[in-house]
Amino acid sequence: MALSLLLMSTGVLAADPEYYDIRYKARLNPEEGTAHVSINLEGGELPSELTLHINKERHLNIEGSDELEVEGEKVVWRPKGRRSTLQYDFVIDEKKSRGRYDSRITDKWAIFRSDKLIPPISARAPKSLQSRATLEIEAPEKWNALTPYVKDDSGIFQLNDPGRRFIRPKGWVIAGHIGSRQDIIDGTDVVISAPLGENIRRQDTLAFLSWTLPELKKVFPEFPQKLLIVMAGDPMWRGGLSGTRSLFMHADRPLISGNRTSSLLHELVHVATGIRGDKESDWIVEGIAEYYSLETLRRSGGISERRYHEALEDLAHWGSESPNLLVKRSAGPVTARATVVLHEVDKTIQKSSDGKSSLDDVVKILATERGEITLKKFRHLAEKEAGVPLPQLERTFLEGKKKP
């Protein structure tokens, strides 16, 4: 406080940021299978140019109060004056593969991602111009809507998007005739929500999180303060899908699988780290999610040491089918081998640092920095903690061409 007063009195402090408001509105139309979206801007000054990166199959009938330039999947919007509006229809139903939906609207509920509803937008504006943003979901009568954001008294979501000047909603949305259970777990406001009438284990899931989430948060202290878990049965995607401060999980997935890993914890690690791999580093992202799902169960007493080691042995056996980890997409045996490699890396760091460091210190840094991860970066961070070279992270070994 004293410092800022001093700076202000000497006139060094930059001008206070100027704000404009972004009001996102989505009206859900179950009959048409769409959401009618409007993006309203208002302020003394607006960004001079916005570029929306749309999906031509899902963002239809785009119109604006100011002239728009549409070029393939790019829409350029140049707001004029103090107010400007853009609107379009968003097709909600979307199949991921094998007839399974990762986005769906029925006459009773809707589940989709707000970062698909509102496409990525880049803005051209002076640095001092900042946005404030809200999202309003208009749904049929008696429908309720949830997102990983706080609602104000009139039911409008107050968005935040740290580090972004043009704020956009992110994460899962569930709306409709839904049932929810909420609890504060280790400082995180957790909501489990699913369409009514489906066989959903909301309480079991909340109880499972109440003993696993605190353990996970020791590794990832910056874990979101709000978490929305959306669940539904068929015909939705038969697995887990993580999003910003939220995830989707199919209702049939067990909390702990036969091989002693947990899809729910796996997705929670994705929520915690927020990292993605480059073209050959998805194994790091998936391996960390799988390894920390297993570690969290062990550390929280969910599985014994013996069953933990059995699980790693099973993964090693499965992973032997997949010698090369440096592939674009990590799944099945690639992730199994990745998990075992990370366990070896963890053991080596602990041993060479006399127990002072572990893989926890590496993933903690990754979760703080977020964004793209490469093998080079991961190796650099891991070897810094280990203080010695890690042969397990040599390219030839990861490609399966050499034993460590």
Ligand SMILES: [Zn+2]
């Ligand atoms: Zn994953």
